[in-house]
Amino acid sequence: MMAKGTRRRVVVLGAGWGGLTTARHLRETAPELEVVVLERNPIFWSCPLSNKWLIDVVDTEFLLHSYAEPARKYGYTFVQTEVIHIERDKKRVLTAKGYVDYDWLVVSAGIKVTYEPWFGNDQRAIDHVQANYSSAYVPSAEHLGLKRRIKEFKGGTIVMTLPPPPHRCPPSPYERACLMAAHFQKNRIPAKIVILDPKPRIAPIGLGYKQAFEELYSKTITYVPNAGVKEIDPFNRVAKTAAGDFKFDDAILMGHHQAAELTWKLGAIGRTADGKPTNWAAVHPQLYNLKDDPQVYVIGDSVGAVSPQFGHYPKAGHVANRQGRSVAQYIAQQAKGQAPTPLLIDNLCYMLVNPDPLEAINVQFDYKIGPEGHLIQTQIDDNERRLSLWKEDLRWYGLMMDEFARG
Numbered sequence: 001m002m003a004k005g006t007r008r009r010v011v012v013l014g015a016g017w018g019g020l021t022t023a024r025h026l027r028e029t030a031p032e033l034e035v036v037v038l039e040r041n042p043i044f045w046s047c048p049l050s051n052k053w054l055i056d057v058v059d060t061e062f063l064l065h066s067y068a069e070p071a072r073k074y075g076y077t078f079v080q081t082e083v084i085h086i087e088r089d090k091k092r093v094l095t096a097k098g099y100v101d102y103d104w105l106v107v108s109a110g111i112k113v114t115y116e117p118w119f120g121n122d123q124r125a126i127d128h129v130q131a132n133y134s135s136a137y138v139p140s141a142e143h144l145g146l147k148r149r150i151k152e153f154k155g156g157t158i159v160m161t162l163p164p165p166p167h168r169c170p171p172s173p174y175e176r177a178c179l180m181a182a183h184f185q186k187n188r189i190p191a192k193i194v195i196l197d198p199k200p201r202i203a204p205i206g207l208g209y210k211q212a213f214e215e216l217y218s219k220t221i222t223y224v225p226n227a228g229v230k231e232i233d234p235f236n237r238v239a240k241t242a243a244g245d246f247k248f249d250d251a252i253l254m255g256h257h258q259a260a261e262l263t264w265k266l267g268a269i270g271r272t273a274d275g276k277p278t279n280w281a282a283v284h285p286q287l288y289n290l291k292d293d294p295q296v297y298v299i300g301d302s303v304g305a306v307s308p309q310f311g312h313y314p315k316a317g318h319v320a321n322r323q324g325r326s327v328a329q330y331i332a333q334q335a336k337g338q339a340p341t342p343l344l345i346d347n348l349c350y351m352l353v354n355p356d357p358l359e360a361i362n363v364q365f366d367y368k369i370g371p372e373g374h375l376i377q378t379q380i381d382d383n384e385r386r387l388s389l390w391k392e393d394l395r396w397y398g399l400m401m402d403e404f405a406r407g
């Protein structure tokens, strides 16, 4: 489809938070390079703010953006296609539309949700969960199905299983529970939401969420810690966990999260000391390149552990955005024959716990290099729910969309 021309080329796989940021900034940091973005979806769909959309705090236009407009504005090529394989030895990518050659490759393909730990290769059970109890944790039509299920729910018990860490956007399942509970309470729907958390406590922003659960949603939300899933029977609607068995009428069954399939195809998955896959990409903690290839990068949620102190960066759009900006700079330096200068990133996240009145909580993370040369993370939870944090969330989201998603 696209053999190499005269200009050197960066190919970006995935037009989500990390990929679009990389493409936009590359056009400024290295205008001499050609940039090609490959993405399976026809339109950008934001997972951030999607919990609010589920109960109509924001509308659909807020989350959806045309891929054509930023591509035109910043001057990169966008191709809608499924990426099938990566041939690193030939420096080319196989897509449903043909081959694309690259000089640099940036993979920001997000996560894969897997149900194998529960069901092995029982495809009937996996299909049943995907059709009826999917979690809407990747940009896909699952969001539409979940919204319909919430709107049509007449009453009963909804079980929400959280994945074992690390997983995409750690505070967001609790936010979703709060907003669903608010919707059910407002509409007098006799619903119970049971959160089955494999962790021993709510994290992050544990106090803020605990207060919201107790003060606003005690009739509706039951939080169960140490409730790692042992077995799910999706046909008889039972979740068997380390904290007991739970029957449900409806459910949001969050399968295990791991690096996106493309990261596996890249051969980028790390190994544990005993040789098992870590399920996440092994990259340099600040440069994000593969250890054996300085011109192939993995960013965003697929990135594996980066620090002995805190393990993974939180899997957040903000982090993917900061990594995308960094990689644009690294590639520009390499294009000039220079070694990349590692950059530090930051992270923050706002979670709406009350839609009426609008009140949010917040968590912030800062990173520095510690005395032993490792990344160190500082986390600050802001547990006091208030309107000003919701306004900050809207501002943050608007700035992000203006930066990479809106033309």
Ligand SMILES: Cc1cc2nc3c(=O)[nH]c(=O)nc-3n(C[C@H](O)[C@H](O)[C@H](O)COP(=O)(O)OP(=O)(O)OC[C@H]3O[C@@H](n4cnc5c(N)ncnc54)[C@H](O)[C@@H]3O)c2cc1C
Pocket: 013, 014, 015, 016, 017, 018, 019, 038, 039, 040, 041, 046, 047, 048, 049, 050, 051, 081, 082, 083, 084, 108, 109, 110, 111, 136, 137, 138, 139, 168, 169, 172, 260, 261, 262, 299, 300, 301, 302, 315, 316, 317, 318, 319, 320, 348, 349, 350
């Ligand atoms: C409910 C929810 C709420 C969230 N709230 C926040 C928040 O408030 N703040 C925050 O910072 N983060 C939030 N996040 C997390 C955020 O969505 C992710 O961290 C972010 O999207 C990660 O960026 P990424 O580029 O790694 O992946 P993505 O944004 O998922 O992009 C990956 C892209 O790759 C494409 N792709 C994958 N495989 C292929 C293939 N084979 N061929 C072609 N295309 C492919 C996908 O279609 C997708 O568009 C939230 C997530 C959820 C689910």
